[in-house]
Amino acid sequence: MPQKIHIEIDRELCTGCGICIRFCPKDVLGESGTLNQYGNFYTEVKKLEECIVCRQCELYCPDFAISVEVKE
Numbered sequence: 764m765p766q767k768i769h770i771e772i773d774r775e776l777c778t779g780c781g782i783c784i785r786f787c788p789k790d791v792l793g794e795s796g797t798l799n800q801y802g803n804f805y806t807e808v809k810k811l812e813e814c815i816v817c818r819q820c821e822l823y824c825p826d827f828a829i830s831v832e833v834k835e
């Protein structure tokens with residue numbers, strides 16, 4: 764069975780710093796254009812099909828707001 768990738772972003776924890784967007788080598792992530800309750804444009808998944816599960820986003824997020832899960 765193919766792998767199923769899920770990228771979880773906690774909208775309220777995300778400060779919109781954009782670090783994950785810059786570190787993602789495949790342009791999977793982008794700004795949502797929507798504010799969270801703290802007035803930050805949180806990040807959202809734009810191209811999940813491009814994700815190579817390198818976990819750079821997870822690794823560099825200073826706020827532990829993003830995680831990548833793979834289900835076999």
Ligand code: SF4
Pocket residue numbers: 770786787788789790791792813814815816817818819820821831
């Ligand atoms: S795991 Fe890698 S490819 Fe996937 S969204 Fe994060 S940085 Fe991008």
Ligand code: SF4
Pocket residue numbers: 772776777778779780781782783784805806823824825826827828829
């Ligand atoms: S690195 Fe973390 S806090 Fe910054 S935009 Fe990405 S998910 Fe949000």
